[in-house]
Amino acid sequence: MSVSSSPADLYRHSLRLLLDKDIPGWVGLWAEDGVMEFPFAPQGWPGRLEGREAIAAYMRPYPDHIDLHDFPDLRIHETTDPETVVVEMRGVGRLVETDSSFDMTYIAVVTVQEGRITSYRDYWNPLAVLEPGTDFARSGR
Template structure:
């Protein structure tokens, strides 16, 4: 009998499956579950982040602080475009995706394309480089207190 047959949740360990699982946790507004996918020493980088936005987060606690109010600001409904590309490094994937939803404070639509380079070791995000486009952030996100405006 396997873990899934016993009803025990199986935690994925392959990078693509961990990433997909993380997206489902975000859709479920399970931020604690999503943060639990991060290694204790995970590094998150945002190379295109403009002034006032974090460029780097170090450690699970920094990621947790960054993400804690996420569902209060963004209500993501779906990821209608998702492509996960394997790389020559078996623990690393390149992800192309688009998130759609609404900005909670205003009800305005939210749509953002992302490209991320993600490394997963032992079922945990260890390095996450997120190339989101700051030019796509709606003006209403600046007015709403957003997790995107936390500085480090």
């Protein structure tokens, strides 16, 4: 991605990389000192990842657990800060281990500086993974 890409364009590109299971490419969109936060993370799950390497380690096994098929209902809202967008979307696919369906709603606040993601606050619903009968928590996020 060009460093002149808007935060919205960079985010759309990041989703394409996730669908292509190109985790190294996705991690490459991050600033070296980027921070990923999960404000609603359940106990025992990471609440904050600091730095590209920590984010890479967290995301590396993602395709082994979740086979993403699409991000329907994508809405990207620009904010008064030209470097920050608010994203609403669903991620749908299947859980690899159980072959059960995956359908998660997300809201994210993403900041991009100089063409790299510097901050990503992921407000996903932890109740979806804690529901009885789901193997999502065991398979990892």
